[in-house]
Each structure stands twice: as structure tokens, then as C-alpha cells.
Amino acid sequence: MMAVVRKLLSPTDFRPIIPLVVKNSFSCTQFNEPFRAKDSSGLPTDLLRSYFDKGSIQEAQNLFDKMLHRDVITWTFMITGYNSCNHHNSAWTMFTQMLRHGVQPNAFTVSAVLKTCKALKALSCGKLAHGLAIKIGTQGSSIYVDNALMDMYATCCDSMGHARMVFEDIITKNDVSWTTLITGYTHRGDAYAGLRVFRQMLLEEGELSSFSFSIAVRACASIGSDILGKQVHAAVINHGFVSNLPVMNSILDMYCRCRCASEAKQLFCEMTQKDTITWNTLIAGFETVDFKESLCIFSRMMSEGFSPNCFTFTSVVAACANLAVLYCGLQLHGVIVRRGLDNNLEISNSLIDMYAKCGNIADSRKLFSGMPCTNLVSWTSMMIGYGAHGHGKEAVELFNEMVKSGIKPDKIVFVAVLSACSHAGLVDEGLRYFRLMTNYYNLAPDRDIYGCVVDLLGRAGRVEEAYQLIENMPFNPDESIWVSLLGACKAHKQPSMAKLAALRVLDMKPNKVGTYVLLSNIYAAEGNWVDFAGLRKLLRGVSNKKDAGRSWIELKDQVYSFVVGDRFVSSNEQGCEVLKLLIVHMKDVGYVPDLDCIPCP
DNA sequence: TTAGGGTTAG
Known part of the structure; x- marks a missing residue:
């Protein structure tokens, strides 16, 4: 059998796909004598597990290197351990070394290594593992292998065809089989197909679990269908899963994403059990529909003794950005620094956006320049900030710098740079980026991109x-x-x-x-x-009258919002003074009111 | 000793 396996998995099969990282130079301070692990039920495997649980990868590798007798369980432990620490390249290396040492894999090994392939999105490796599963007879006899295979194909393939075939061949499907298939469809954006599988599962009285309900709710949320979401919610109640917190959190998220604010609030009030994710879900949900309410929920979260985390701060900073409340944003930034979260990438990105939207582009740049690591969102946020402040040249420079640093642009960053060019009158520069996007980066322009280019040409007077x-x-x-x-x-x-x-x-x-x-x-x-x-x-x-243009001023810890002729102007002394100064300044720089759109009396 | 789910940023 091993000859067949070796033939199937020749060294050349592995070489170009995944870089092999062989660690053989670890020092072992804890153990002076080599370990003998003839049976793996004793101390060494327990220790391996505890090292990986603690994230002490090097110690685990040291211990493994010291073992004189490594059997299939020990090798599989190492693959699983590396997987658990997200060191998937090392997990794959372990697997290849195991085969080279002539150790025959079992169902545990195959399912572990399929998980590795899934994480690496390495379809060729996954196919090798599939071949191996067939050769050693684990496919069709181990539900763990079948489900892991399905998951690997669902993640790594362009379509669900292979995953579906594996699913259809499983004679006795369990709850994981159903959930994996629903998840596969949902995560690739085909939520309707996922929901059809969920319905089939209910009709065939497949094994139900909280996992399958969570993913079905997620599918409803992703298509914004509160009608389907409410049906799944009813099924959750009927099947007695209301006490499962992850399921209820996903339902809360569904109502938020479907913009059913009152349903979300009602559910939140009815939930007897809440965790940080529950609060974060509601805060993030309201952040898109009612910024002020989002901040109020955050305040309640704190007063009820829940500790905010990086997810919470990202949402509330975004709420401050959308409300343009700099004072509040500054306070939050202070809390973030005191809690040691100021190096969190997502929080930093939201702070860049917040400072820019609150009119403080210099602090956006300061924060951006001081970030230990950045990603595409960081650069895009900065460019959008520059664009909104009319600094087109800086946005363009930043784009070029970003490309030089090795970050590949996407459509959103092109929207940012085109919009910046548009507002700064950099027409030819903008058109050059439009061509670059299609000709060099092979990104098909969408409606937003065309909108930017129309704006770019139109603002410059090139209306035709x-x-x-x-x-x-x-x-x-x-x-x-x-x-x-x-x-x-x-x-x-x-x-x-x-x-x-x-x-x-x-x-x-x-x-x-x-x-x-x-x-x-x-x-x-x-x-x-x-x-x-x-x-x-x-x-x-026309019944739908135009909403009056609304302005606001942040004074001390209050935001005053007003429209033309509002009583705020005469009743608030400080606000009135600020507006008078603003009017003088506008006239000084030559502003002439445009009365074209004022209806005749 | 193995498989699946819920909350963040442009």
C-alpha cells in the first residue's frame, strides 16, 4: 500500500505548490533525553497538545524532534496542532515528512490535512489528499473525511460541483454534512442555493444543529431578506434553539442587516443571555442606520459592565465619523490608547476615516504615517480623506506610493483616487488611472467607477x-x-x-x-x-418635498443641528457668533450665493 | 487525535 501512496505522492507533487518549511534546528531546554512514544496515549502527546494550546509552537516542535518513535497519531497531532495555530504551511510540511518517513496516514490524518488545504486554498494539494483518501479507503467510510473533503472543495473550487458530488455520495449524512454544504453556498454568495439546501434538510428531517440554523440565518442576512429571515427565526423557535447564543446573535445581525431596527431592538431586549458579540452586533447594526443610537447603545453597554473590544471600537469610531463629532471621536481615541488597542489595524483605519470626516485631515495623516503596518483599507481611507478635503495631488501621490509598496489596488481604491482627481480638477490624471485600472490591473469598471469618470469629465466642463x-x-x-x-x-x-x-x-x-x-x-x-x-x-x-439642507456645529460636548430659518440661530448665542464669523469669511473669499435652484415665489 | 456556525474598517 505504501508503494502506491508514495507513487501517488511523489516529491515532485509537493514541490511547487506549497513552500516547504523544515524546522530542524530547535534547541530543547526542557528535555535532556529523547522521548520514546511507542504508544501515543501517554505524556508526549498530551504535552504536544498543551504546547499547541498555549501557542508554544517551538516547544512542540522541539518535543516532536526529540521523539524516537513517532507513529501516525503523533504525526497527526503535529498537523492538527499547526492547523490550530494557523501555521498551515508547517502543517503541510509535517504531512509530507510523514509520508516520506513511510508512516501510513489514517482518517484522522486525512481530515486534518484537508483542513490544511482548505486554509491554504490549495486545490491541487486537496486533490492529492482526496486521492490518498480513496487509496487508503477512508472516503466513504469516515464521515469526518467526507465532510472535510466537501469543505475543502467548497472553499477551493470555483463552483460547488465537486462539493455537491461528495455530499450526494454520503449515505448517512450528519448535521455537519448539511451545514458544510449550506455554508459553502452561502460563503460564495449564493445564499438562495444555501437556503434551498437548508429547506431540503428540514424536509428530509436531517440532523439539526445550532450551526445549521446560524448559517441559514446568515444566508438570509446576506440577501437582505427579512421575510425569509423571519421564517428561519420561527424555525429556530419551533426547534428549541432560542437558548443558543450564537444562533440568537446571528438572528440579531440578520434584523440589523435587513434594516429592521425595531425587530432588532425587540429581540435584543428579549434576549435573556447576552455577550460582547450581542452588543457589538447591535452597535454595528445601528452604525449604518442611526449613528446617534449606535453611540447610545455603546454607552449602555459600558454602564452594564460589558467590556468593549476592537470590534466595538471600530463601530463606534465609525459612528463618530458619520456624525462628524470630533470631540467624541477624540475621547474614544483616548480610551483606545489607554486600553492598548491603538495598534489594532481595523481601529486605526476607522480612526483615519473619523479624523478626515471630522475635518481634521492632518491628524488622519499623522495617524496613518505612524501605523506599524497598513493594508489596502488604510491607504484607501487616507485617499478618500484627501479627496474629500480637495487634496487631489496628495491622493494621487499616495496611490503611487501604495503601488510601490507592493499593495495591489482594487476597485474601491480606484473610486477614491478618481474621486480625488475629480474634485481637484486633475482630469488627465484621472483618465490615466481609469485606463490603468482596465488595461494594467484588469479590473472591469463597475457603475461606481463610470460614475466617477462622468463626474471627472463633467466637473472639468467636458460635458459632451x-x-x-x-x-x-x-x-x-x-x-x-x-x-x-x-x-x-x-x-x-x-x-x-x-x-x-x-x-x-x-x-x-x-x-x-x-x-x-x-x-x-x-x-x-x-x-x-x-x-x-x-x-x-x-x-x-409633487408631494415629496425636498428635505431642507441641514448643517450642524459641535460646541463643547453638544452638537447643534439646524436648517435655514431655524430658531437655533437666534436662540444659541455661541452658535450665532460662529455662523456670523463663517458668513464673513465666506464673503471675504468671494462666495456669491447661487440662487438658481430657489423657486420663484 | 478528526469535520461545520455568530460581531469590525475604505
Whole structure:
């Protein structure tokens, strides 16, 4: 049999796929004598496990190196241990060494090494392990191997075909088999297929577990379907899983992602058991719909004695960014530093965004420059900050620096750099990046990218080019693209194109008051009083009035929000003074009010 | 000695 295995797994099979890291130079301070591990039920394997549990990988390797007799259990322990510490390259190395030492793997080994392949997303290695499983007769006889195989194929393949085939061949499926298949579909973005499998599982009275309910709820959340989510929630209640905290946390998350705020709050109040994840889920959920509420929940979390973690801080810092409350953000930054979380990558990224959105771009840059390590999100956040502050040149420089540092750009970073170019009038630079994206990085521009380029051309007055781009783009333009063109036509006084864009906007959003006003002004300017009157008549019938533009000022620990003619201005002395200063400053720098969109009395 | 699930950033 071993000859067959060796033939199947020749050394050349391993060489190019995964780098082999052989550790053979460890010093062993704890043990002076080599260990004899003829049977592996005793001390050495227990010690191996405890070392890996503690994360003392080197000690585990030292101990293993000292063992004179290593059997399949010992080798498998090492593979499993390396997997548990996320040292998957080392786990694979152990596996190859094991085969070279002539040790025959068993079902435990195969399922462990399949987990390694899954983590490394190494399909070729996984196929080798599959071949081995067939040769030694573990596929079809070990449910652990079958399930691990399915999981490996679901993770590493472009489609679910192989995973599905393994699943269909399993005669007695258990709860893990079902969950693995549902997870496979859901994690690759095919939540409906995952839910179909979940339904099939219920119909066939498959073994139920909290895992399968959690992933089914996740599938509903990923497609934003609270209708399906409520059905799964009902099934959770019917099958008695309401006392399972991970399941309830996932239901809470589903309601938040489906924007069912009242259902989320009700469930949260009804939950008798809560952990940090429960609070974090609610805080992150409200962070996208009600920033202020998100901060209030955070405050409650603290007062009820729960300790916030990096997930919590990332969400509340984002809430401060969206509220533009610098004072609050600064306080949080202080807490983050005091708790020693200031080197956390995700928190740092959210702080960069917060400082930029609160108007303090210098502190964003200071924080970014001081980060011990950065990722694509860090660079993108900084570029978006620069773009929003009108520093297009800095954003472009940062993009080039990022590429030099070896980070590969994605679509979002191109949105950031194109938007920065657009606001800074760097048209040719922006177009160069548009070409770079498609020609060099092979990234297909999506609707957002086209929107940026339309904006880039339009702001620079190249309205006809912008229109041609809209006409030739491979998507149906949405309302925002026509609004962008309309803004450009208005700024560069292109009435005929503006008329076309305005009519397109009204086709899609018939209640946009601003568009009616703008279009009627164009008619007035060309003396077309018939259409002007008709439009004004239509405007009176538009029920959905435009929301008044809202501004806010942060004074001490309070945020004052106000609209035109609001009583805030006259009732708040300090606020009034700030506004007076602002008006003087605006006039000093030459601001002339644009009254084009003010309706005639 | 083995397999599957829940919360973060642009």
C-alpha cells in the first residue's frame, strides 16, 4: 500500500505548490533525553497538545524532534496542532515528512490535512489528499473525511460541483454534512442555493444543529431578506434553539442587516443571555442606520459592565465619523490608547476615516504615517480623506506610493483616487488611472467607477465627453450618473444637455423637487414660458418635498443641528457668533450665493 | 487525535 501512496505522492507533487518549511534546528531546554512514544496515549502527546494550546509552537516542535518513535497519531497531532495555530504551511510540511518517513496516514490524518488545504486554498494539494483518501479507503467510510473533503472543495473550487458530488455520495449524512454544504453556498454568495439546501434538510428531517440554523440565518442576512429571515427565526423557535447564543446573535445581525431596527431592538431586549458579540452586533447594526443610537447603545453597554473590544471600537469610531463629532471621536481615541488597542489595524483605519470626516485631515495623516503596518483599507481611507478635503495631488501621490509598496489596488481604491482627481480638477490624471485600472490591473469598471469618470469629465466642463461615456457604458445609467451630468451642465451652462439629463433624472425619480426647479429655470432662460408654466404646475403637485439642507456645529460636548430659518440661530448665542464669523469669511473669499435652484415665489 | 456556525474598517 505504501508503494502506491508514495507513487501517488511523489516529491515532485509537493514541490511547487506549497513552500516547504523544515524546522530542524530547535534547541530543547526542557528535555535532556529523547522521548520514546511507542504508544501515543501517554505524556508526549498530551504535552504536544498543551504546547499547541498555549501557542508554544517551538516547544512542540522541539518535543516532536526529540521523539524516537513517532507513529501516525503523533504525526497527526503535529498537523492538527499547526492547523490550530494557523501555521498551515508547517502543517503541510509535517504531512509530507510523514509520508516520506513511510508512516501510513489514517482518517484522522486525512481530515486534518484537508483542513490544511482548505486554509491554504490549495486545490491541487486537496486533490492529492482526496486521492490518498480513496487509496487508503477512508472516503466513504469516515464521515469526518467526507465532510472535510466537501469543505475543502467548497472553499477551493470555483463552483460547488465537486462539493455537491461528495455530499450526494454520503449515505448517512450528519448535521455537519448539511451545514458544510449550506455554508459553502452561502460563503460564495449564493445564499438562495444555501437556503434551498437548508429547506431540503428540514424536509428530509436531517440532523439539526445550532450551526445549521446560524448559517441559514446568515444566508438570509446576506440577501437582505427579512421575510425569509423571519421564517428561519420561527424555525429556530419551533426547534428549541432560542437558548443558543450564537444562533440568537446571528438572528440579531440578520434584523440589523435587513434594516429592521425595531425587530432588532425587540429581540435584543428579549434576549435573556447576552455577550460582547450581542452588543457589538447591535452597535454595528445601528452604525449604518442611526449613528446617534449606535453611540447610545455603546454607552449602555459600558454602564452594564460589558467590556468593549476592537470590534466595538471600530463601530463606534465609525459612528463618530458619520456624525462628524470630533470631540467624541477624540475621547474614544483616548480610551483606545489607554486600553492598548491603538495598534489594532481595523481601529486605526476607522480612526483615519473619523479624523478626515471630522475635518481634521492632518491628524488622519499623522495617524496613518505612524501605523506599524497598513493594508489596502488604510491607504484607501487616507485617499478618500484627501479627496474629500480637495487634496487631489496628495491622493494621487499616495496611490503611487501604495503601488510601490507592493499593495495591489482594487476597485474601491480606484473610486477614491478618481474621486480625488475629480474634485481637484486633475482630469488627465484621472483618465490615466481609469485606463490603468482596465488595461494594467484588469479590473472591469463597475457603475461606481463610470460614475466617477462622468463626474471627472463633467466637473472639468467636458460635458459632451461625459455624455458619450454614459451612452457607451456597459450598464444602464442610474439616477446618480444623470444627476452628476446635470450638475456639470448647470455649472458649465449647457442648457440643452442639462434638459436631457434633467428629464432622465425625472424619469427615474419623479419627486426630485430640485430637478424640477433647475429644469424650469432652463426653460425660463430660453423664454420657453409654456414648458416653464407646465413644470411649475407639476412642481406644485409633487408631494415629496425636498428635505431642507441641514448643517450642524459641535460646541463643547453638544452638537447643534439646524436648517435655514431655524430658531437655533437666534436662540444659541455661541452658535450665532460662529455662523456670523463663517458668513464673513465666506464673503471675504468671494462666495456669491447661487440662487438658481430657489423657486420663484 | 478528526469535520461545520455568530460581531469590525475604505
